Amino acid sequence: MATKHQTIYTEIAGSIKNGTFKPGDMLPTELELCRQFNASRPTIAKAMERLVDEGAIERTAGLGTTVLSSELTEKKRIGLLIPRLGRTEIFEPIVRAMTEACNLHALELIPPPIPPESHSFEESTEYICSRFIQGKLDGVIFTPVEHIENGVQFNLSILDRLKAAEIPVVLLDRDVVKWPEQTANDLVGIDNIEAGFVVAQHLIQQGCSKLIFLTRPKPATTVRLRIMGCREALLNAGHPAEALQIVKINTQTEFTAKHLLSHDADGLICANDSTAAQALRLLVDAGVSIPGTMRVAGFDDVKYASLLSVPLTTYRQPCKEIGTAAVDAILHRIRHPETAPHRTTLQGQLIIRESTQRV
Structure with a gap:
């Protein structure tokens, strides 16, 4: 159960995300927030400190609290590099869950662009990858291509291109290399x-x-x-x-x-x-x-x-859980690029x- 200051933080952060408070706007005073949330000043202060730490607001003695441009006001764009999206049915409910999670975190989910002509899965993947790099996306969720010649080398080349462009990647469903090897990427899937x-x-x-x-x-x-x-x-x-x-x-x-x-x-x-x-x-x-x-x-x-x-x-x-976990993983990777790769393994039924x- 969320604590009082966590609930207050979520409410204020939500108001910034949805545009109620825009960059440059002043937030209500601590006294006004105390009345609004029926909370003590230390509780309000704790919620505000978290927003300060995240770069969402600036507090100036004698002037008040100003909303800043931050992740709450500027949507991060996350690309879906899923070549078989629309052809492999299991991805549909996973993407729906991703969309819900992105809306919750004020992220923009970018579907894979359609190549101008009919291409192989390799060509389509390279085209999508190029478009995402050109668009300077903030992160990519990538499902490696299967059933192709030299699949490991091809998928590694896609990861190398995204890494060179400094775009964080989370692998969805499977790794690129053969088990028990692992790439240095976050991964979300089942056991x-x-x-x-x-x-x-x-x-x-x-x-x-x-x-x-x-x-x-x-x-x-x-x-x-x-x-x-x-x-x-x-x-x-x-x-x-x-x-x-x-x-x-x-x-x-x-x-x-x-x-x-x-x-x-x-x-x-x-x-x-x-x-x-x-x-x-x-x-x-x-x-x-x-x-x-x-x-x-x-x-x-x-x-x-x-x-x-x-x-x-x-x-x-567990499609909903997979989609939610993938969005959580890419958001964490964007915010904390220095952390070690993490594998999220979910259980089905x-x-x-x-x-x-x-x-």
């Missing part, structure tokens, strides 16, 4: 090893003993960590590591029910809900009983996961639906 373990453990508890992990080629670090968690769950249950088969879909001709069934597995874990939805449709159309013959699970809990022909069991990402339940 993907734990997520993979929880999903696989659930399938094992439902009677599965041979699992497929279905993914696209050149997957992101998040997917590799989920695979590690799945394998650990099998070993923990007394199954051999070979009980988990990694199946990478290279072309649409390989993505068939026949191809999936050829691996003699009774459980299918997909890298995300989008892949799981496609796999479910193929299996159901081929007459495969879900969950009788094959149990299927995914990750993210996108909005259509519960609306599929067989409602999908999935690991739900397994949502059990018909696709994995015992028959």
Whole structure:
């Protein structure tokens, strides 16, 4: 629960943010603030001292308190460098939460500009990065590009460009380098090893003993960590590591029910809900009983996961918390550029639906 002086600070800071008090304006006197907030002078003074420390006001004996130009009056601009925004559904609720958090902190969230022509994800990312550098943004939230050749080198080059431009960066969802290496950047995401373990453990508890992990080629670090968690769950249950088969879909001709069934597995874990939805449709159309013959699970809990022909069991990402934490992280990095990199790891929740339940 906020203390009295914290509440007063929040009220006054909010009035400065929303323009009630502009740079150059005089704040009410301490006596007037005492009456307004029904508080003692020491309590008012404590709230005012915090605003002085943040450079938001200046107090002059005999003259009063003046509002200064500061972070409260000048919006910081935060760019979203998310190349798959609009194509990967999990980012939509995360960005909504970011927008709410930015409004709360008087930040301006800048969406990725649309390239003038149709480009590859690499070209689009470079274009967005260039625009943000040209615009001299105050910070960038970056989701590294996945499923590309030389992905590590490419994403590191983007980080190098932003660093050279002295633009702070927070990584969203995943790191650029392969685990266990880490870049010297703040990162916000879930514990993907734990997520993979929880999903696989659930399938094992439902009677599965041979699992497929279905993914696209050149997957992101998040997917590799989920695979590690799945394998650990099998070993923990007394199954051999070979009980988990990694199946990478290279072309649409390989993505068939026949191809999936050829691996003699009774459980299918997909890298995300989008892949799981496609796999479910193929299996159901081929007459495969879900969950009788094959149990299927995914990750993210996108909005259509519960609306599929067989409602999908999935690991739900805490999107609101992720979006809020990302904004908090970039704001902290802007204010305290000298602090050590921080990793914010949030926990999701397994949502059990018909696709994995015992028959």
